[in-house]
Amino acid sequence: MIIDGKQAAADLRKILTIEVAQLKKDKGVVPGLTVVLVGEDPASEVYVRNKVKQTREVGMISNEIKLPNDTSEAQLLAVLQQLNNDDAVHGILVQLPLPKHIDESVIIAAITPNKDVDGFHAMNSGRLLNGEPGALVPCTPQGCIMLTKKHLGEDLSGLHAVVIGRSNIVGKPVALLLLQENCTVTIAHSRTKNLAEVCQQADILIAAVGRAHFVQASWIKPGATIIDVGINRIEDENGKAKLVGDVDFANVAAVCGAITPVPGGVGPMTIACLLKNTVAAARLNG
Numbered sequence: 001m002i003i004d005g006k007q008a009a010a011d012l013r014k015i016l017t018i019e020v021a022q023l024k025k026d027k028g029v030v031p032g033l034t035v036v037l038v039g040e041d042p043a044s045e046v047y048v049r050n051k052v053k054q055t056r057e058v059g060m061i062s063n064e065i066k067l068p069n070d071t072s073e074a075q076l077l078a079v080l081q082q083l084n085n086d087d088a089v090h091g092i093l094v095q096l097p098l099p100k101h102i103d104e105s106v107i108i109a110a111i112t113p114n115k116d117v118d119g120f121h122a123m124n125s126g127r128l129l130n131g132e133p134g135a136l137v138p139c140t141p142q143g144c145i146m147l148t149k150k151h152l153g154e155d156l157s158g159l160h161a162v163v164i165g166r167s168n169i170v171g172k173p174v175a176l177l178l179l180q181e182n183c184t185v186t187i188a189h190s191r192t193k194n195l196a197e198v199c200q201q202a203d204i205l206i207a208a209v210g211r212a213h214f215v216q217a218s219w220i221k222p223g224a225t226i227i228d229v230g231i232n233r234i235e236d237e238n239g240k241a242k243l244v245g246d247v248d249f250a251n252v253a254a255v256c257g258a259i260t261p262v263p264g265g266v267g268p269m270t271i272a273c274l275l276k277n278t279v280a281a282a283r284l285n286g
């Protein structure tokens with residue numbers, strides 16, 4: 001079975017459209033999201049364009065700030081300070097990666113935690129770690145849990161979840177969310193020994209590696225639920241660019257119980273969860 005992320009994202013946006021209208025009616029607040037893009041990167045630009053379009057479709061205000069590649073860290077910090085102080089801006093997202101001369105950790109720390117719709121600020125990751133309320137939770141991990149539940153239902157307790165990848169934006173937070181769902185969680189990474197055997201234990205396998213066709217059919221427990229986070233641009237047989245995940249989709253699909261496709265899986269859910277976080281931030285900031 002293929003888990004349809006495009007449909008799940010459309011369903012979530014429909015709910016958000018209603019919530020946005022309600023917020024406007026009750027409080028006179030229209031949630032606003034500002035995306036900051038530094039430098040030119042074709043992939044980022046496509047992605048930012050999608051975000052802007054979908055933000056407006058659910059009735060929210062969307063702004064995009066494009067800065068040149070040679071923007072200094074101090075200049076970017078000044079932009080963020082303005083956005084932090086702007087009451088019409090409820091959510092701030094700085095598109096990553098940033099140019100090398102800018103320290104990402106400094107930038108992430110400079111966003112007001114209650115406007116940090118990526119959920120990358122230490123205040124939000126700390127709240128998530130401690131299980132405290134009010135955390136803005138990273139979008140891709142939220143999307144992974146929603147897609148998992150779409151197939152397995154609300155109760156994931158006792159299932160063995162294996163996460164491949166330990167980045168701050170995907171691997172670590174998705175592992176914390178799975179733990180919160182009472183899964184038994186294993187986090188694998190580039191130093192993991194016997195990765196195939198580790199993965200064979202997984203009822204739920206989350207692949208966030210960044211390598212095309214990395215996860216093999218022989219690693220999969222029959223019937224397992226596979227969430228493929230990877231976004232890899234490769235060339236097909238005819239030299240045409242195409243998008244694939246981290247999982248050898250065709251062969252794994254024959255063994256597993258359910259799998260998310262790329263494109264059309266986690267990606268669309270990431271954007272829908274960004275809109276969800278912006279609505280949550282608008283509630284936090286009044």
Ligand SMILES: NC(=O)C1=CN([C@@H]2O[C@H](COP(=O)(O)OP(=O)(O)OC[C@H]3O[C@@H](n4cnc5c(N)ncnc54)[C@H](OP(=O)(O)O)[C@@H]3O)[C@@H](O)[C@H]2O)C=CC1
Pocket residue numbers: 140164165166167168169170171188189190191192195208209210211229230231232266267270
């Ligand atoms: N669909 C979406 O919305 C999103 C998709 N992505 C995609 O997800 C993928 C992962 O992103 P991100 O977490 O940022 O990537 P990172 O490069 O930050 O992390 C990759 C992780 O994979 C691990 N890894 C690398 N090689 C191996 C290996 N041979 N065996 C086991 N583990 C390995 C690394 O281990 P170690 O820590 O030891 O180096 C690291 O923890 C990328 O393809 C990215 O494009 C990312 C964000 C959103």
Ligand SMILES: Nc1nc(=O)c2c([nH]1)NC[C@@H]1CN(c3ccc(C(=O)N[C@@H](CCC(=O)O)C(=O)O)cc3)C=[N+]21
Pocket residue numbers: 046047050093094095096097118139140231243262263264265266267268270271
């Ligand atoms: N501050 C920040 N926050 C992020 O969340 C963030 C980021 N920086 N930098 C880049 C990564 C990557 N990422 C994706 C989100 C959606 C799709 C997506 O919608 N993908 C579509 C396909 C899009 C296409 O065709 O290119 C799909 O999978 O169906 C892809 C990738 C968010 N990221």
Ligand SMILES: [Mg+2]
Pocket residue numbers: 097098099100101102103104
């Ligand atoms: Mg950098």
